[in-house]
Amino acid sequence: MNTESTAHAADIEAIGQVVATVEHSQQHKNPDEFLALFHPDAVWTTGGGKVLIGLGTISEFTRKVLPATDWDGKVTYEVVHVFFIRPDVAAVKVRQLYLTPGDEREGAPLYVMSKHDDGRWLLTACQNTEVAAD
Template sequence: MNTESTAYAADIEAVKQVVATVEHSQQHKDPDEFLALFHPDAVWTTAHGKVLIGLDAISEFTRKVLPAANWDGKVSYEVVHVLFIRPDVAAVKVRQRYLTPDDESEGAPLYVMTKQDDGRWLLTACQNTGVLAD
């Protein structure tokens, strides 16, 4: 993919917007906003290794845990690297930080996103990996 092209820049921005929406949905503990980002056949692996296959399983898990989360909305997501595997498939490395009154934790998710026929990028295969403190 030509990194100088307007299409490349637009796709990078679209991918970053998906990650920004993940952040917003987590900050506001909004399952609907979060779930709207997923491909129907998505695969999600949680930071604790729970494998969720398909939007129904991801939805059931998310609706249970997201509203009950204890991070008080203090969470940030930062895109640190985007690799276009094909023009319509991107591997996106993210830095994730959760802040609670007593603790801070970090994650290093990998999101594989696919570009749909309508131009939207969706989360398709994701691994949410926790980072151990030194």
């Protein structure tokens, strides 16, 4: 494996860890864990189409909505594709499954992530989209 592929492998692993942390924070309804994953100037569009600009706005929405949700926290997130736009910017396609008895819903989020100066990958521009039932 060459140096570039090794770097990409490490970055893909780190990106996967961010997505795993999104999953954990959602399952445990933990806003602090979730919000720690964002770039300060991030843009987030919710599954309902609400546009949130900047960590302050994302934080205000998340702290109000995440702990108050009435679902049981059974959700999974899986990285299905990573495209490096630049070595420090990646488009990450995710498969999201809400697993509620009698009601399984799927989401198809797109996370544009950027590598922070300290080497951490952060959510920078994200669109959460529900997959329509057939």
